[in-house]
Amino acid sequence: MSLTVATLIPGLLLLVLGAGLVSGRKTVAASLKAFPRSSTAAMVFFGAGAIWFLYRVWHLSAADFGDYRAILCIAFGAIALLSFKYVPDFLAVRGVAVLVLLGAGPLLDAAFMHYDQPQRLLMVSVVYLLIALAIYLGAVPYRLRDFFEWLFRAPGRSRVLGACLAGYGLLLTITAFTY
Secondary structure, eight states: OOHHHHHHHHHHHHHHHHHHHHHTOHHHHHHHHHGGGOHHHIIIIIHHHHHHHHHHHHTOOGGGTGGGHHHHHHHHHHHHHHHHHHOOTTHHHHHHHHHHHHHHHHHHHHHTTOTTOTTHHHHHHHHHHHHHHHHHHHHOTHHHHHHHHHHTTSHHHHHHHHHHHHHHHHHHHHHHTTO
8 A cells, every 4th residue: 555545544534524523413413422332333344344354364374373264263253243142232333443453554554664754644643543542442432432422412522523633634635645
């Protein structure tokens, strides 16, 4: 992946999320409030995260337990499927956390060893922040529900957060074309 694409992806995602929050539409607030316990979102995000993780496990080298990849895929696949039955609460949040953690690798790899381009740090900083957030929310996913309740309690909060996210997303999108 090129550094331009690696910077453009988080930039556009932040821009879209920020624009949704700035719009102040009731559907955005209702969707975000319902997201942590949504079974549809759990199927999409946790399912995508599980498939991506199983793909990574299947392509392990011999030095990384590659000789046992079939056993690992069966075990982790069973755990992923059983998660939908036995721990369905906040599975969507955990799915997004998995996707963020898996997606951070290619983004950071694209910026690796590009010391001559300091603007790459704008993308790298937000990716590391998202990694820390994903680890935290993967451990305590109910905090995202609490955050959304706090965010939409006062009407101005969501618009201020949305403006910050959209502004940083726009900055990243513009920066992507400076490499």
